[in-house]
Amino acid sequence: MIVVQQLCFSVGTFALQDISLEVSRGEYFVLLGPSGSGKTLLLESLSGLHRVDAGRILVEGTDVTRLEPRRRRIGYLPQDYALFPHLSVRSNVAFGLRNPLAAWLGPESRQVDELLQLVDIEPLACRKPRNLSGGEKQRVALARALAVQPLLLLLDEPVSALDEQMRDALCRQIKGLQRRTGTTTIHVCHNFAEMLAVADRVGVIHAGRIIQTGSPQEILQRPRNGFVAQFVQAGNVLTGRAASAGRGLRIACADGVEFRAVRAGPASAGHDVSFIIRPENLRISRGEPSPTSRDLNLLPGTVGELTDRGAVVQVSVACGGGLSLQALLGRKEFATLNVQPGDRVTVTVEPEDVHVLEAE
Amino acid sequence: MSGFFSSPSRAGKPVGGLSSRLFAAAMLAFVVLFVGGWLALFAADVAYTSWDAVGQVLRAKEIRAALRLSLWTSGLSVLIGLVFAIPMGYALSRYRFPGHVVVDSIVDLPILLPPLIIGLSLLVFFRTDVGQFIENSGFKFVFQKKGIILCQFLASASFGIRAVKLTFDGVDPRLEHVALTLGYGRAGAFFWVALPLASRGIVSGAILIWTKAFGIFGPLMVFVGAVRMRTEVLPTTIYLETSVGRIEVALAVTILMLVLATAALVGVRILGLGKS
Numbered sequence: 001m002i003v004v005q006q007l008c009f010s011v012g013t014f015a016l017q018d019i020s021l022e023v024s025r026g027e028y029f030v031l032l033g034p035s036g037s038g039k040t041l042l043l044e045s046l047s048g049l050h051r052v053d054a055g056r057i058l059v060e061g062t063d064v065t066r067l068e069p070r071r072r073r074i075g076y077l078p079q080d081y082a083l084f085p086h087l088s089v090r091s092n093v094a095f096g097l098r099n100p101l102a103a104w105l106g107p108e109s110r111q112v113d114e115l116l117q118l119v120d121i122e123p124l125a126c127r128k129p130r131n132l133s134g135g136e137k138q139r140v141a142l143a144r145a146l147a148v149q150p151l152l153l154l155l156d157e158p159v160s161a162l163d164e165q166m167r168d169a170l171c172r173q174i175k176g177l178q179r180r181t182g183t184t185t186i187h188v189c190h191n192f193a194e195m196l197a198v199a200d201r202v203g204v205i206h207a208g209r210i211i212q213t214g215s216p217q218e219i220l221q222r223p224r225n226g227f228v229a230q231f232v233q234a235g236n237v238l239t240g241r242a243a244s245a246g247r248g249l250r251i252a253c254a255d256g257v258e259f260r261a262v263r264a265g266p267a268s269a270g271h272d273v274s275f276i277i278r279p280e281n282l283r284i285s286r287g288e289p290s291p292t293s294r295d296l297n298l299l300p301g302t303v304g305e306l307t308d309r310g311a312v313v314q315v316s317v318a319c320g321g322g323l324s325l326q327a328l329l330g331r332k333e334f335a336t337l338n339v340q341p342g343d344r345v346t347v348t349v350e351p352e353d354v355h356v357l358e359a360e
Numbered sequence: 361m362s363g364f365f366s367s368p369s370r371a372g373k374p375v376g377g378l379s380s381r382l383f384a385a386a387m388l389a390f391v392v393l394f395v396g397g398w399l400a401l402f403a404a405d406v407a408y409t410s411w412d413a414v415g416q417v418l419r420a421k422e423i424r425a426a427l428r429l430s431l432w433t434s435g436l437s438v439l440i441g442l443v444f445a446i447p448m449g450y451a452l453s454r455y456r457f458p459g460h461v462v463v464d465s466i467v468d469l470p471i472l473l474p475p476l477i478i479g480l481s482l483l484v485f486f487r488t489d490v491g492q493f494i495e496n497s498g499f500k501f502v503f504q505k506k507g508i509i510l511c512q513f514l515a516s517a518s519f520g521i522r523a524v525k526l527t528f529d530g531v532d533p534r535l536e537h538v539a540l541t542l543g544y545g546r547a548g549a550f551f552w553v554a555l556p557l558a559s560r561g562i563v564s565g566a567i568l569i570w571t572k573a574f575g576i577f578g579p580l581m582v583f584v585g586a587v588r589m590r591t592e593v594l595p596t597t598i599y600l601e602t603s604v605g606r607i608e609v610a611l612a613v614t615i616l617m618l619v620l621a622t623a624a625l626v627g628v629r630i631l632g633l634g635k636s
Contacts, residue, residue: 098543
């Protein structure tokens with residue numbers, strides 16, 4: 001298990017502030033955040049490339065905070081892979097074995113062969129890094145980091161420089177490798193789809209602070225605050241005044257549009273709150289709302305813009321008072337519904353899907 | 361655009377019109393003027409001297425001794441120069457410390473100052489108590505062959521340090537950082553990553569040290585004198601032959617030095633200094 005306790009490190013005007021984190025053995029943890037949020041700085045601090053100002057880093061129970069990078073058993077794959085340009089692929093992979101002959105002789109050379117096979121770069125063994133594509137470089141760097149059998153593997157945006165197709169394939173390969181080797185991994189990225197492809201658990205970092213950790217679905221469905229909601233593309237981020245309503249909450253938006261929410265957030269009655277409704281959680285039906293026994297949010301509205309997003313269609317519904325909701329419908333569902341701009345519809349939202357955000 | 365005014369690289373070459381050609385011609389005109397000027401000087405030297413004089417130079421015992429002395433002293437200066445240039449170039453490239461700018465400037469001083477000052481300063485230094493102590497301890501420099509090496513080293517090392525520092529500046533420190541995470545210490549990262557990557561620059565630095573050390577004259581006259589067969593290097597030979605009016609022989613030695621220096625500079629280009 002990797003434990004980071006109240007880690008602080010400042011460089012210039014930027015600071016990592018009070019970072020606390022736990023990553024279980026064998027877990028694939030993704031650190032998600034925008035550019036300049038401190039992701040790389042945190043990885044470099046964990047790998048020992050910066051002397052931290054405060055806090056502790058424990059790797060499998062050993063405090064490595066003051067240890068040199070070479071004694072931490074933390075593998076690091078930097079963003080541009082940083083392959084040694086003067087060495088062949090094979091020598092790059094063998095570099096961490098600390099034996100000049102390891103690439104070619106003895107049992108260590110078999111280990112190098114296995115690693116080359118593992119990441120599927122055996123035919124490239126004699127090439128120099130300058131003759132490799134981005135994806136090949138990434139796999140060489142991964143094999144090189146794995147050669148030292150690290151207890152923790154740090155991947156700094158390992159696929160961000162690649163095209164979308166290559167990114168998907170390599171994400172699957174990295175995840176498969178991580179499963180096979182069981183190496184605890186922290187993967188840094190700013191790409192939402194990349195996170196979903198590999199993460200067991202996610203942490204969202206912003207301005208040097210970890211804002212929220214949880215499963216990918218928790219982060220998606222229950223973002224902690226407005227920043228996380230925006231970053232995970234929560235879709236409908238709304239504001240209104242909260243009032244108590246039994247066990248739940250009633251939130252009054254513009255011009256009398258009202259939502260019921262299960263009180264899950266920290267909002268208290270009588271205050272302005274922000275809340276989200278994910279576009280995929282909205283249901284749309286034709287016609288005006290009809291009474292129902294269930295405590296649902298039913299909003300009449302008019303279909304506005306329709307946007308084709310490939311697998312889904314984004315439907316914009318104007319619900320009055322300037323309130324516009326975005327819904328995502330599967331192609332089949334959209335075809336069945338058969339709505340056009342200007343049609344009257346009813347938007348249905350479960351109170352469980354109205355998620356109240358913490359104030360920032 | 362292909363042909364006479366072509367770019368060195370075929371990639372990323374923009375479409376050029378008449379104005380581009382005129383611009384390139386204007387730039388290259390200065391190259392032609394400068395190189396042509398130097399070639400005219402060389403040609404005048406070659407025309408002035410004769411094959412007899414060249415043969416005389418190559419056969420003369422004193423001049424062959426001067427050539428040998430020039431070669432081994434400048435070679436040793438290169439080795440000593442590199443012993444300083446590699447760690448100093450690395451330290452100045454990688455570490456920041458109070459007074460870094462001042463230290464960096466002091467390293468460049470010998471490049472800017474007239475070389476004569478080095479000889480004069482050495483002569484003064486070896487008259488001090490510390491200098492006398494060194495001389496009396498068996499390390500005699502004044503008017504000795506060892507003094508030649510000291511002068512050559514002090515006059516030329518800065519060129520090597522500067523070249524090596526610039527090369528280390530060009531080696532991405534993150535490569536060394538990765539080596540640290542792969543089980544290497546600072547020294548290991550230096551020897552296995554930074555040093556091999558800087559090898560071309562180090563060789564180029566060595567050649568720069570050699571060319572400077574090989575041609576140095578002013579400080580030697582002051583510090584070790586111009587004693588035939590003892591402290592006479594090729595530049596001293598040129599001076600001595602000129603002073604007795606044997607201009608043809610002096611020019612023949614000059615041509616010999618020019619051939620050796622040209623071979624060294626072409627070597628620098630082939631090793632990649634030109635590319636960087």
